[in-house]
Amino acid sequence: MTDDRRLNSHPRSRQPQGTNQGSTETAGEGQADFGQFVSTASKRWSAREPEAADDPAGDSATESGGEPPPPPGDDKPGPPFHFNRNSLFLGLIALLTLVVSFAAFNQFRDTPEPSPTVEPTVQQTIEPTDVVVQSTEPPVPTASTEVLPTNTAEPTTEPTSDPNQSDLAMQCESSCLVRIAASEPAYEVIEQSGYRPSHQAGDWIWVVSSRDLIAMLDVQGEAVTVIRDSPETLNFYIATLPEGQTDFSVLGGFGDIVDSVDRSAIVEVAEIPAQVQGITGAGVDILKFAPAVPTSVENVPDGNVPVLTTDQIGGLAAEVSTDEITNSIVELQATSSTDGTGIGSRQYLQPGNVMSAEYLYTRLESYGFTVRYEDFITPEGTLASNVIAELPGRDDSAIYGVMAHFDSMSEQFSVAPGADDNATGVAGALEIARVLGQYDLQFGVHIIFVNAEETGIIGSRVFARNAVAAGVPYEGIFNLDAVGSDRNGRHFWLNSDSESEWMMALMIRVNENYGLGQNIEARINPNIVADDNRLRDEGLESVLITRELFGTSPNHHTSDDVIENMSIPNTVSATQLMLLTLASLVAE
Numbered sequence: 061m062t063d064d065r066r067l068n069s070h071p072r073s074r075q076p077q078g079t080n081q082g083s084t085e086t087a088g089e090g091q092a093d094f095g096q097f098v099s100t101a102s103k104r105w106s107a108r109e110p111e112a113a114d115d116p117a118g119d120s121a122t123e124s125g126g127e128p129p130p131p132p133g134d135d136k137p138g139p140p141f142h143f144n145r146n147s148l149f150l151g152l153i154a155l156l157t158l159v160v161s162f163a164a165f166n167q168f169r170d171t172p173e174p175s176p177t178v179e180p181t182v183q184q185t186i187e188p189t190d191v192v193v194q195s196t197e198p199p200v201p202t203a204s205t206e207v208l209p210t211n212t213a214e215p216t217t218e219p220t221s222d223p224n225q226s227d228l229a230m231q232c233e234s235s236c237l238v239r240i241a242a243s244e245p246a247y248e249v250i251e252q253s254g255y256r257p258s259h260q261a262g263d264w265i266w267v268v269s270s271r272d273l274i275a276m277l278d279v280q281g282e283a284v285t286v287i288r289d290s291p292e293t294l295n296f297y298i299a300t301l302p303e304g305q306t307d308f309s310v311l312g313g314f315g316d317i318v319d320s321v322d323r324s325a326i327v328e329v330a331e332i333p334a335q336v337q338g339i340t341g342a343g344v345d346i347l348k349f350a351p352a353v354p355t356s357v358e359n360v361p362d363g364n365v366p367v368l369t370t371d372q373i374g375g376l377a378a379e380v381s382t383d384e385i386t387n388s389i390v391e392l393q394a395t396s397s398t399d400g401t402g403i404g405s406r407q408y409l410q411p412g413n414v415m416s417a418e419y420l421y422t423r424l425e426s427y428g429f430t431v432r433y434e435d436f437i438t439p440e441g442t443l444a445s446n447v448i449a450e451l452p453g454r455d456d457s458a459i460y461g462v463m464a465h466f467d468s469m470s471e472q473f474s475v476a477p478g479a480d481d482n483a484t485g486v487a488g489a490l491e492i493a494r495v496l497g498q499y500d501l502q503f504g505v506h507i508i509f510v511n512a513e514e515t516g517i518i519g520s521r522v523f524a525r526n527a528v529a530a531g532v533p534y535e536g537i538f539n540l541d542a543v544g545s546d547r548n549g550r551h552f553w554l555n556s557d558s559e560s561e562w563m564m565a566l567m568i569r570v571n572e573n574y575g576l577g578q579n580i581e582a583r584i585n586p587n588i589v590a591d592d593n594r595l596r597d598e599g600l601e602s603v604l605i606t607r608e609l610f611g612t613s614p615n616h617h618t619s620d621d622v623i624e625n626m627s628i629p630n631t632v633s634a635t636q637l638m639l640l641t642l643a644s645l646v647a648e
Contacts, residue, residue, distance in 0.1 A: 062153045175288060228284060229275040235291040237326075237351065238269045239319055241283035249276055254357075258350040259298050261324030268293065268352035287326070296349035297334055297443070300324045314339055332414040337441025348433045348445050351418045354426040368499035368647045374574050376643055377636040379495045385631055388423075389544075389623050390502035392416060392466070393477040404620065405476040406468040407437035408444050408512040416466055417445045420509050423490055424449035426499035429507065436511075437524045444511045446519045451497060453504040453646060460645050461506040461537035462638065463520070463602070464489045465513030465591055469617045480608065480626040482513075483614045488635035495639060501646040508537065513591055513618070520591035524598035536563050537602040538642065539592040542616065543634035545607040546627035552634070553606050554582045556592070560601040567605070570641045578637055605638065 061069035089532045160496070232238075237258075240246050242265050250256065257265040268274075277284045299311055301323040308317060308325055314336075316328035323411045326349060332366060335348045387525040390402070396412025397404035405412045425431045429449035438444050447466070453459075464485035468478025477483075486509060493507045543552075564582040571578050586593075588609065592602035607630060608616065615621040 066587065084125055101430045155384065158380055162596065192479060217400040226275055226492050228278045228286065229271050231286040231289065232269070232271045233289055235268060235270050236274075236289045236292070237287040237291070237318075238267055238274060239285045239287055239321065240265050240267060243282065245280060246282045249273070249280060249282075255353055258293065258352075259324075259326075259347070261298070261300065262322050264321045264324075264329045266319070266326065266349075273314075277298050285319075285389050291352040292353050293349050294414065295328050295330070295332055297322060297327050297336075298347040298349055299327050299339070300345040300347075302343040310342055310465055311339055312346060333438075333442040333444060335441055336443045337436060340437065347435050348414075348417075348443060350433060351421055354422045357426055357428055365498070365500040368496070368643065370644070370647045372424065373640055373643045373647055376639055377574065377576070378497060380491055380632055380636050380639060381494075382628060382632050384491050385487045385496065385635060386628055388472060388490050389479055389483045389626075389628075389631070391419070392486060393479045393623055395419070403475060403477045403619065405470070405474050406466060406478055407473045408438060408467045408469070408515065409440060409442060410473055410476070412446070413467055413511065416449055417509075417511070418491075419467060420447045420486070424493055424507060427493045429493060429497065432553065434519075434523060434526065436518065438512055438518065439516070444519065445525050446511050447509040449493065449507040450522070451493070451501065451505045453501040455502055456504065456533075458533055458535045459502065459506055460535055460642060461505040461508050462489045462492055463508040463510060463537050463591055463595075464644060465511065465519065466509045467511050467514055468621075469514035470619050470621070471617070472619060475619045476617075477619065477622050479621050479623045480544045480613065481542045481621055482522075482540075483623075484542060484626065484631045484634070485510060485540035488631060488638060491635050492639050492642065496643070496646075502648045503646045505536075505642065505646055506534075506537075510591055511557075517589070517591060517594055520594040521597070524595045527600065528598050534600050536560065536645070537592070537595055537600060538638060539590060539595075539602055539604050540634070540638060541590055541604060541606045542608045542613070543551060543605060544626040544628070544631040545613060546630050547613070548607060549579065550577060550630065551579045551607060552581065553588075553609060554580060554635075555585055555588045555590075555604040555606075556582075556605055557584055557586070557596055557603075560603050563601065563603040566644065567603075567637065567641050570644060571637055574640055576637050576640070578633060605634065607634070608625055 101552040141509055147403075195554055240250075242260060242263050246265075250267060250273065253270075253276065255267055255269060255273055257267050259266050266287070274284055274286065295315075296318065297315070299308070299314065301308065301310065303323070306323060308320060311317070311325070311327065315327040315334070318326040318328050320326070334346070340346055392406065393404070395404040395406050395416045396410060406416045407413060421431050421433070423446065427449075429451050431447065431449045434446040435443055436446075439547035465482050466486050468476040468481070470476030470478075489507050489509070494504075508523060510523055513520065554567060556564055561582075561584065568580050568582065570576070571580055588604065590604050590606075590610075592604045595602040613621075615625050
């Protein structure tokens, strides 16, 4: 808003000098004062002039003029020339008064009229070209203040101080997909900004980037192309042609090519999970495109990360959050739900399966883990993904893992909430990741979410074979599966083989030493089949932790497997037991 004091002091607000036309009320008041002054002066001087009709002898003369009246009884007439002398004296006085009054009037007339007092006018909008307000201090903007420009001149140069104003950065409203030429300086800027590539193909990388990162890369001179002004990548896949081929027509109707370079293309498919069997048969490699980085990294301390020591293990149980576990189960149960019921499906042929994989990827990355997809083709020809998260230790000679399958099953594939089987195991593993992500560990921890367990136990076999082929030094992997039932109270079943029996013994000892109060029954039974069997088949030591053996729960694999039909306290206590057991292996 305009400052009225500055507006009234502006030269344009003053009336012209030396004229009575257009005088304001203030000027009129000044003229009235002057007339009153003249009238008062005249009355003061005329009071001294004798009234001839009432006092022809002049006996009423005042103290300041004429002679004193004759004493009482003295009726002798005055001198014959007394009246003329007084008249002459009063005439001189009157003439002098007129001269002084005329001079005062001329001086008043020549004095500039004061600036008129104008009542302030509330202006809703002031066009910059109408009033230019000059001020040494800019107005302080508030939530309800409209800051008007103080300089209406057109800029003579393009702004250069804010890199966000570059044409390239302005193509991205907030967060968008970009392609960047791979280089060490580019990687350094990306990493320092808290981002990472979603995929690299040859000399190019694709990143879901912010406008600020684009601006920094642009200023640095990196080759950057904005592909799409959106961070959404759920329906994105990477298609890589066989060596020597560059014709993407082989993809046929697989999807729309969003971007391509050399032999690789980002393809957006209409339906997820993508049907890939036809094109992979032609030698095309298909991978799931990684999601954007989480908006913030949670629960990871700034600066030096504290070392986890053995004397801290018992206190970790109190760090397990009931709210975190509950929220995770609710969100997993509702994956892909669109009817307001909060009941969806993670069955591996349903869209919710891909959605939950992306959800887990982002959650684990927010806890400071390095995350990747592990893709495989299902018997139906769709692309499915395991989600693997890695937290390194100071000693890389051994790694311990927590596994849980995240797919669900029901008689109706589209309504498969899978709260106990196995959102409880997934929620427990997420909470273990959140707690341990705050510490510096002696040995590394991997969180392993496998897919397609409910039909053929496929994902865990893919994981085990790849891990053995890569020589990952897994010392033991714990499989959490359906740990939230309360039909059997606080009872646990553990199952393994003789090679992995030490893991069951350790869990029993932890339960006793820390007073966790669980009833644990350990078995060595090859007929109890779950993901851990597939790991042991490949030579990886592993153990099953469950509160419901297969086929015993009335809710598993039905639409009734919801959070209302399971126990959050039992899920929390299972998480505490698993956390303290794992901590005893990776603490210093």
